[in-house]
Amino acid sequence: MEDKLMAKKQDRYLQKRDNTFYFRKKHNGKVFKRSLNTTDKRTARDLRNFYLRNLVEYGQLDAPEKVDYDVITFGEVAKEWASIHKKEVRYSTWPDYVSSMNGHILPNFKDMPIAEITYGDVLKFRSGLKVGAKRANNILVPMKSVFDYADREGIIQDNVMRKIKRLSEEAPEIHPFSYDEVNRLLDAVHPWYQPYLIVAFFTGMRAGEQNGLCWSDFLEDMQPEPRIFIRKTYVYKKDGIPKTKKSKRYIKCLPQVLEALSEQRKLTGKNKHIFLTIDGRRMTPDHIRKEVWIPALEKAGIEYRPPIQTRHTFATMMLSAGEDIGWVQNMLGHSSLQMIFQRYYAWVPEKTRSDGHAFMKYVGCLSVTQKQDAGSAGEIKVKTDEGCTNLVPLDKYRHKKRG
Incomplete structure (x- = not known):
């Protein structure tokens, strides 16, 4: 009797039809099933254990594909950043971010892999802006935020924006009326x-x-x-x-x-x-x-x-x-x-x-x-x-x- 119970526990979530083993388990209210394409019980148990680990860790039978971060572009990260960050800033600030991104940053960096953007690329970009120091600093604010997001997500290893120092800004012109x-x-x-x-x-x-x-x-x-x-x-x-x-x-x-x-x-x-x-x-x-x-x-x-x-x-x-x-x-x-x-x-x-x-x-x-x-x-x-x-x-x- 005990031998039968032990065998049943070892073969849990396994089904055999037409001499082929299948995996079947209900997880988080959803049924997952997969043909194991094997007639060998030991192999079926190993595959079953593999799928169980994936369900626990990823919520699916297959582990997610590894992402090649070297080819993720700045534009792709910026799009994901915008969907999240828009809700975290003042509504009066967001239009300026959009203006900076659409008018200056994206035309230069949209299709560049974000991991390949260098310190020199950013300095060259800033020096080419036909604006004053204060505006140039403000334009880089959303770009820095995108890099911070990519850094926290593990998309980049080197956050080059942390090396960029703000330009010295002139005090606003005080020209009061008499x-x-x-x-x-x-x-x-x-x-x-x-x-x-x-x-x-x-x-x-x-x-x-x-x-x-x-x-x-x-x-x-x-x-x-x-x-x-x-x-x-x-x-x-x-x-x-x-x-x-x-x-x-x-x-x-x-x-x-x-x-x-x-x-x-x-x-x-x-x-x-x-x-x-x-x-x-x-x-x-x-x-x-x-x-x-x-x-x-x-x-x-x-x-x-x-x-x-x-x-x-x-x-x-x-x-x-x-x-x-x-x-x-x-x-x-x-x-x-x-x-x-x-x-x-x-x-x-x-x-x-x-x-x-x-x-x-x-x-x-x-x-x-x-x-x-x-x-x-x-x-x-x-x-x-x-x-x-x-x-x-x-x-x-x-x-x-x-x-």
């Missing part, structure tokens, strides 16, 4: 968009942050003073979270901002979002630049500067007035004081405050007036009285004060 230029610009802009530009100039908000503001974010009754809560952005026509943890913040409303928002409420107070286009659509950077910014600059006779200079103008105004650097950092939503020093060092004075009053005292000759126009929602201008000093870098500012 008070006179701010006034001329506000005089020239369409009345509908005057509150928008005033808020931009006197809060230093990023465009995405300002475009994402809802009236519920304007905490008008907050004590001891009204504040704006920056908690989302509107980028690539989608609402999202702020750029960094530090970007989520409360910012103080200077008198210019409060009056601008009062006028804005007459325009969009019945809507969810504070700032909308004149035809009721969500505000976007492209709309502001093409339809509002450029026409106003041309009308005011001011040389073109990108809209980001409203943010730089706010920073330089506050620092020149002697405001506390930490307060300016919080207003801008920068992650570190180092960035403030690096970008605005020439405007940082020796003694500072932290509440906006130094700025209001410094520009005490400025007044905010409203012109009610029949048929329009009102025009807001920042008036500069005779004798007021235009904004200048700190070294010139100190010299002027001493004189």
Whole structure:
């Protein structure tokens, strides 16, 4: 009896039909069967054991074919990387990755075996890019990510991207507006968009942050003073979270901002979002630049500067007035004081405050007036009285004060 049980156990998962042995086993709810093409029981048992090991290790009867990694192209790895990585980055970041890959990287490396791409190949590629250092560094970011993925998957032995050092980037050009230029610009802009530009100039908000503001974010009754809560952005026509943890913040409303928002409420107070286009659509950077910014600059006779200079103008105004650097950092939503020093060092004075009053005292000759126009929602201008000093870098500012 015991001999029969032992023989049955040894021949488990084996069947014999027409003098030929077959393997048959149910695994993970699926039946696997295979003709062993042998009449010898010992050989059948060896084949049975081989298939059992494959089922346990691979979930199939046959071991997967060994891949020749030397012929896997960069394009194949990039395609697999994209299907996974797209879900792991901010939606506002992914379009730039796609632009870098489709416009620069894939045309050069798509059909090259990824294991054969050398350090020199990457350097030669980067040197041929007709872009600045910052853009060149950004273009290589998704390429580095593809190589990191290939490295973790064991597709490559040498991750050449780890040897590539970032190019030194020039600090962004700080070309703030003077008070006179701010006034001329506000005089020239369409009345509908005057509150928008005033808020931009006197809060230093990023465009995405300002475009994402809802009236519920304007905490008008907050004590001891009204504040704006920056908690989302509107980028690539989608609402999202702020750029960094530090970007989520409360910012103080200077008198210019409060009056601008009062006028804005007459325009969009019945809507969810504070700032909308004149035809009721969500505000976007492209709309502001093409339809509002450029026409106003041309009308005011001011040389073109990108809209980001409203943010730089706010920073330089506050620092020149002697405001506390930490307060300016919080207003801008920068992650570190180092960035403030690096970008605005020439405007940082020796003694500072932290509440906006130094700025209001410094520009005490400025007044905010409203012109009610029949048929329009009102025009807001920042008036500069005779004798007021235009904004200048700190070294010139100190010299002027001493004189």
